[in-house]
Amino acid sequence: MGILHLILLFAIGAVAGFINVNAGGGSTLTLPALIFLGLEGSLANGTNRVAIFIQNIFAVTSFKKSNVHGFKESLIYSLFTLPGAVSGALLATRVSHTAFQRILGGVLLFVVFSMFISRGYKKGNKTTRHPKSWLIYPALFGIGFYGGFVQAGVGFLFMAALYHLLRIDLVTVNMHKVFIILIYTLPTLFIFAWTGNIDLKLGLILAAGNALGGWWGARAAVKGGEKVIRIILAAAIVVMSAKLFSLF
Numbered sequence: 001m002g003i004l005h006l007i008l009l010f011a012i013g014a015v016a017g018f019i020n021v022n023a024g025g026g027s028t029l030t031l032p033a034l035i036f037l038g039l040e041g042s043l044a045n046g047t048n049r050v051a052i053f054i055q056n057i058f059a060v061t062s063f064k065k066s067n068v069h070g071f072k073e074s075l076i077y078s079l080f081t082l083p084g085a086v087s088g089a090l091l092a093t094r095v096s097h098t099a100f101q102r103i104l105g106g107v108l109l110f111v112v113f114s115m116f117i118s119r120g121y122k123k124g125n126k127t128t129r130h131p132k133s134w135l136i137y138p139a140l141f142g143i144g145f146y147g148g149f150v151q152a153g154v155g156f157l158f159m160a161a162l163y164h165l166l167r168i169d170l171v172t173v174n175m176h177k178v179f180i181i182l183i184y185t186l187p188t189l190f191i192f193a194w195t196g197n198i199d200l201k202l203g204l205i206l207a208a209g210n211a212l213g214g215w216w217g218a219r220a221a222v223k224g225g226e227k228v229i230r231i232i233l234a235a236a237i238v239v240m241s242a243k244l245f246s247l248f
Contacts, residue, residue: 006205009206010206014212015209016051017212017213017215018213020155026155028152034199034202037202041097046093046198047206048151056179057211058212059215070172074179075183078180080137081147082183083144084144085188086148089191090191092150143157143161147181
């Protein structure tokens with residue numbers, strides 16, 4: 001694997017880290033990138049977790065330094081995701097490479113669709129605080145399972161659940177989101193490592209990019225450039241999905 005491939009992986013990680021923190025869907029870039037570099041589905045899935053974990057350490061730290069935190073509450077939400085995340089990760093290590101590629105392709109296309117129907121997720125929007133819905137807890141379990149299994153697009157699911165069920169502003173939503181993902185990623189990382197599904201070298205290179213993007217993503221809002229990013233990301237995902245489905 002050439003140095004240019006590694007530089008490209010770092011750059012993709014930086015973009016993905018920024019997108020992950022501000023909205024979601026960064027893994028829809030990094031997972032296909034790892035597969036295109038020659039990793040099988042489960043190996044790419046596990047390697048991506050190294051980057052996700054380190055990215056969210058930096059993102060949580062950045063939120064803390066920006067005085068945006070409520071981590072005790074975040075920890076409670078995280079505990080509801082853990083059983084689902086562990087179950088999803090165990091299933092992911094048992095899925096064949098071909099099946100995982102088909103599933104990932106379908107997920108990516110769904111994420112593209114969701115990008116163009118989602119509305120109202122602009123950083124800094126404030127909402128009146130309402131009583132919390134008990135539905136947040138089963139929702140967190142289900143999203144945890146999905147995150148443990150494939151991860152790609154899980155940020156959108158967390159944003160939708162936290163925003164609509166807790167009725168909190170989106171800065172706080174993103175703060176909770178990165179903390180929750182940090183916590184549930186740790187046991188899933190151990191599962192992928194235990195089953196031999198992590199390429200540490202590529203994982204650390206990707207993690208360096210994700211950490212940089214995650215740090216700055218937590219300090220910046222997606223403003224005027226969001227539409228452009230979504231269009232570019234959507235076009236890239238369509239191409240990657242077509243490749244995963246072996247359409248060319």
